Amino acid sequence: MAAVVLVAAPASGQGKTTVACALARLHARRGARVRAFKCGPDFLDPQWLALASGASVDTLDLWINGEADCAARLAQAAAEAELVVVEGVMGLHDGEPSAADLAQRFGLPVLAVIDAAKMAATFGALVHGLRSWRELPWAGVLANRVGGARHAAMLQAALPPEAGWAGALPADGRFALPERHLGLSAAGELPDALARLDAAADALASTPLGARALADWPQWVPPPVAAPAAPHRRLDGRRIAVAHDAAFAFVYPANLQTLHALGAETVFFSPLAGDALPDCDAVWLPGGYPELHAEALAARRDLAAQLAAHLAADRPVWAECGGMMALAETLVDGQGRQHRLWGLLPGRAVLGQRVAALGPHRLVFGRGELRGHSFHWSRFETGLVAALHTEPARAGAGLPLPPGEPVYELGALKASWFHPWFASSPELTARLFSPGALA
Structure with a gap:
């Protein structure tokens, strides 16, 4: 068993890749075995997640992979690691299948990342909607691109205790992940890629989420899955x-x-x-x-x-x-x-x-x-x-x-x-x- 979290957001561009990578990097630096996945087909975000976690990253899509393939990969990761981080795709409920579908199918607790740069009490309404629109396992909410301690306090005050305040991250160019057409820039092309992830991990360490030991996280129990049958070796010797x-x-x-x-x-x-x-x-x-x-x-x-x-x-x-x-x-x-x-x-x-x-x-x-x-x-x-x-x-x-x-x-x-x-x-x-x- 392992601690498992699905990092999601209300929309693209909220910072879920940065937070997912920061969480993986923080615990990998602490000596934990970390595995990461990306929800939905993607070639670029997995490169950042692999750099952060130190392990190969697969994608999970209930239609493209199929449920059995997703279940088997999650179960294997949970058996090998102490923390499994799944990064969502687009908004939590966007797409068919969505990140919410994956969370619901496999009981993956959702950590919502919300760009709170231009909001206060509305933050609470948005969190309420994400939590209550469908019954999903819930891990908490992290405010991103926050203006300072007073702003963070206003955001936290807008939440009921059960929403699970996980802390706040500032807007900081040191851990921004650059983009271009097709998505993020490839991690291997940036000489300071690991430094960006370390800066994000350092910032996350000071939040309630970052301070929480993995031993205190709920342990995820994977559903029973049959081992996939080995394919016929049609390319043997090629x-x-x-x-x-x-x-x-x-x-x-x-x-x-x-x-x-x-x-x-x-x-x-x-x-x-x-x-x-x-x-x-x-x-x-x-x-x-x-x-x-x-x-x-x-x-x-x-x-x-x-x-x-x-x-x-x-x-x-x-x-x-x-x-x-x-x-x-x-x-x-x-x-x-x-x-x-x-x-x-x-x-x-x-x-x-x-x-x-x-x-x-x-x-x-x-x-x-x-x-x-x-x-x-x-x-x-x-x-x-x-x-x-x-x-x-x-x-x-x-x-x-x-x-x-x-x-x-x-x-x-x-x-x-x-x-x-x-x-x-x-x-x-x-x-x-x-x-x-x-x-």
Whole structure:
């Protein structure tokens, strides 16, 4: 058993990532074994949570993962750690499924983080609504971006004792986490990333929440779960080269685990560092930020030739989102500059000024489905006809379904904006990295 808390908020931008990381970092520094999760599909917040906790971070989504997968990952973490921190997504009740759905399904106590910079007594009304709208396990409330001790006292006075005042954090640039398109900046790109987390942990230590010993927290009892069946080793003996650097950073640790469970060996290479394509049976070009590194990627004509030879030998390449952009003939960055990219996929990738697609999707082929999500600002202009399209999972009440994402097949190359969660169907995952068409 372990202490478990789900850090949520009434909306995005309230500071829940900072607080979740501060809590994980504070107790990791004190010598506790800490595990962290992110609610909903996300590649960036987990990087910060991993830095704070010192352990790999998985995402939890009741639809994409499925309840059994979420339950198994939570139970394993609770068996290994003394503290499990789950960071919510958007507002507490936003999305289908929401962070509140996850809390209710597994009995995860909710710590609400509220940006109280411009409120006083209304803080109490907001907390009352979050607590009472649905019956959720409750851990307390932390006021963020507070103006000082007097402001904090006013906020605390607006709460009944049962609301669980957890303290207040000031607005402080020392532990602000910078953002850009797609979300937070990647933790690995900031030389002072750990210093920011330490500053946040120091501030949290002076609050009632930070002063509370883990032994005094309620211990979470995980629901009984059956161990997931090991997949058939359909990739036994196969070597998969995975691009991994600042341009190709969007890799779920769980996806690598699924490839290994299928019998594959994975080897990383960095296009930005000048690495040659390793000797391999298949290639995975994950998502990331090729648009921020277009000039350096454009210079890798040698790697483009190696990938072309790999494909000519009928060896598979799976390219998702940013990985697909790198294979385009041209990439247009945020300043409108055109870069000649690797030219293995006819078309032009253009970075837009707003979100082009966002939401959960499934890819149905064979006798099953791969679940995952789509989130990109760019568009792909091509004359290619898609071999398949993903199916959006939902639209929201009264809204039309968004379009599915195209999946292109060109010889041994498969590419899409779609980010699959490999554990949702190991069998279909194996087909992404095996010769032969999906359609």
